[in-house]
Amino acid sequence: MSASEKKEAFNPVPEVQPLIGRTLFNETHEAFRETARRFFEREVAPNHSRYEEQGHVDRDLWNKAGEAGLLLTAIPEEYGGLGGDRIVSAVIMEEQARVGASAVGFSLHSDIVAPYIFNFGTEEQKQNYLPRMASGELVGAIAMTEPGTGSDLQGIKTRAEDKGDHWLLNGSKIFITNGYLCDIVIVAAKTGNSGQGSADTSLFIVEAGLDGFTKGTPLKKIGMKGQDTCELFFSDVKLPKDAILGAPGTGFGMLMKELAWERLLIAILAQGAAEFAFEHTLDYAKNRQAFGRPIASFQVQRHKLAQLASEVSLGRVYTDECLRAEVEGRLSPAGAASAKCWVSEMCSRVIDQCVQIHGGYGFMWEYPVARAFVDNRVHQIYGGTNDIMRELIARSL
Structure with missing residues (x-):
């Protein structure tokens, strides 16, 4: 077996508890989280380096995701979906971010493409495409x-x-x-x-x-x-x-109706990425020795970690509240733009400092923070640049 055919070992870093408790998820959401977590740990993380080499995931990963019930989770069951809400969608995004799986495009397929067909398509279009997208037969x-x-x-x-x-x-x-x-x-x-x-x-x-x-x-x-x-x-x-x-x-009006959710989706992914990088960095700082003791014991690093924990927690609270507002039908386009803009920039600030704490190892591709550093810069660009987000926010004032 060649090196490219071998699977990577995946050793998840213990999760860091947020500074403030979360109230967004119920028992059903958390049970689903276990399903999503197993899938990303077993099917995605061990193959991620190979996906990066080939420029795309394996095609059969989509079929496996469909079999696991991870596609079109917010689409009604009559069209092959799970019939859940967008909080379920967020669970998948968080678990994807937890393993640094930047190669996976499930959220765009399930939470951007499918809603256009469900919300604006004819009954024939819904029946023709959505069940096959839910199974992974079609990639959108x-x-x-x-x-x-x-x-x-x-x-x-x-x-x-x-x-x-x-x-x-x-x-x-x-x-x-x-x-x-x-x-x-x-x-x-x-x-x-x-x-x-x-x-x-x-x-x-x-x-x-x-x-x-x-x-x-x-x-x-x-x-x-x-x-x-x-x-x-x-x-x-x-x-x-x-x-x-x-x-x-009528296409432009459809795009405007769906773009707020797309921007919140970017914020959710960026928030998860910031937490992923912080968890790895905290674990590294506790174990990395310098001058005979862990670098986390030095005041400069302790204070830096405290600042990062605060920023990540602030992003978590706002992202959760925006998601709650989205599910309840009261998230404004400006609110979504604000989440996308602030959280994506917070993500870059946090990851930049995580690289710094890692020192030279933070510049090595095999370290998760190095990949996170380049993987997540794009959150400030796609879905409308953050300069455009500020203009949208300003117009609402």
Whole structure:
């Protein structure tokens, strides 16, 4: 067996208890957490280095996740989902972050792509796609960003023309999570000519394998090396008339309705990553010897750890309250933007200090904090840059 075929040993670091207790989860959530934890410890963590080398997870990991009931957990059972709430979704994200599994794109598939189909799709579209997404038979992606546009969704150039009996799709997308392995992708495209981006945008469900739909190779990123991210190209792709989600011109409104949850999702992942790095750093500081005693016994390091614990706890409280508000239907777009902005930046601050506490070992790729350092910087960029988040918050004041 070659080195690349061998599984890594996974030894979880003991969890650090938060400075304030959590009240968000009930017994059902915690029972589900054990299922998710076993899956990530047994199926994901031992293979993560190999995922980073190949640029994507193994395709059968999706089928295994479906069999374990970890996909589409917030989608009703009648469509193959678990019928849970978004707190269940958060449990999966937290357990993913707990093992540093940056390669896994389950949350985008289950909590971003599937809700578009469930909330805006026809009954036929729901029955056709959602059960197969829940089982892992189909991998979902969403394609908004283009080479010439980032956070400016109204400026997209990809276009779908109404040809009477079909749509003709042309354009390209970039930085598409799950793009390389995707079986279906929701594509944002222009369908009108009014000159108003919000009125001309529509969403389409595009199936892999259609003539003219091609995928680039996984992109080489500085972090999240194992996460499947690529470019997508559409050249005269013929789509059936029923491939559209909702009515023509309503796509931008759909995107705005779902983006708040997507931004909170990023905050949840960033919060989990900060806790992951802090737990590893606290364990390292207690065991690393310098001048005959653990480095955690030196006041400068003790005080630094105390500061990190406080920042992580502050992020935890706000993220939990935003999640509670989301489930209760009262999370505002500005609240979600604030969570995404503050928690993602807190995550980077905390991990930077975790690397510093590790010293030279913090710069070594085999140490979890080194991977966390590059894996989590992107939280400040995708889902709308933090500069855009501040503008959204300012508009609400």
